[in-house]
């Protein structure tokens with residue numbers, strides 16, 4: 001069996017996002033989303049890319065097993081059934097791979113057990129990812145399933161960047177270190193940026209700014225990550241849609257001791273009610289820009305704080321890398337918000353950084369340069385494609401290792 005299709009699954013606690021790709025030409029065959037699994041109001045939206053006409057189902061989908069079966073039915077309706085010999089593998093996005101999963105990995109019982117062991121450092125994500133994997137393995141036990149970890153690209157960070165300056169024994173006992181996330185995106189975008197520059201990834205140093213609802217920056221030297229802004233969890237670093245990013249850790253003690261808040265309340269505050277939404281009540285950059293343009297002071301302050309933090313990370317990673325060939329913007333905000341890109345590099349001309357206003361205003365889905373012609377450091381927009389990267393890594397591994405699934409225990 002040597003099919004060329006890969007199903008990519010991104011399983012959340014109450015949702016499953018999926019894409020079916022054909023790796024003979026990296027084309028997308030279908031994509032979709034199951035939401036509100038376990039509720040009465042579940043919804044499945046499925047789009048076969050041949051017609052691009054979406055179909056929707058609503059009504060209760062009780063669990064991930066039912067969700068995946070519903071996805072399989074939709075795919076079968078398009079002649080893309082999961083029982084097809086064309087399907088070579090299933091690639092799973094797994095958020096936390098800890099220190100040891102440095103590469104995509106064929107899932108066997110031992111790998112499952114290790115992902116489970118990492119639950120204490122990824123309590124929100126890994127259990128949902130595991131459920132998705134178990135369900136898919138039960139559905140097609142004969143098929144190789146591959147875990148692609150959000151943390152893997154960052155495992156090349158040197159200890160000087162990966163360690164917090166806290167007591168070593170305590171840190172090691174609790175596996176506290178900087179893992180970083182969005183690694184699949186940083187890997188894809190840094191490599192695509194080298195391609196845009198017409199150079200090999202090994203030759204270029206890139207600062208990647210992944211600005212979505214979650215946001216992270218990374219410093220990539222010769223194709224390898226040497227620093228990234230997210231840490232033990234995705235809370236550290238840039239100002240995000242709903243996360244604070246960097247704060248003095250003593251804010252937490254203060255909120256507990258003086259504010260009387262519980263640890264769970266503080267967790268919710270910093271992860272869900274801070275960042276842009278906490279600063280101005282909106283986390284959508286389009287809405288924030290609209291308000292700024294109307295003279296809204298609160299939105300302006302939120303935007304300025306967002307940009308100030310971004311600029312600090314550009315400067316920090318410039319210093320970490322020493323030589324920078326490109327600064328690249330990606331994800332929802334990075335790909336679409338020209339004012340964010342312009343403001344982030346404004347005033348950095350002495351570092352060789354500038355954007356050309358006309359190029360910056362161009363919209364499009366293709367990787368593109370937005371720095372002035374002849375600029376020493378290129379500024380680029382490179383749309384991210386995490387699903388394609390997961391499928392590419394999954395397929396490469398299956399081609400290398402063979403198309404058979406490892407045996408499953410109980």
Ligand code: ADP
Pocket residue numbers: 211212213214241283284285286331332333336337
């Ligand atoms: P995530 O994958 O983290 O949920 P995305 O990468 O899809 O997020 O980014 C979503 C964010 O992108 C939205 O919250 C919004 O702030 C921003 N965004 C999307 N489209 C635009 C646009 N046209 N202009 C400005 N910001 C945009």
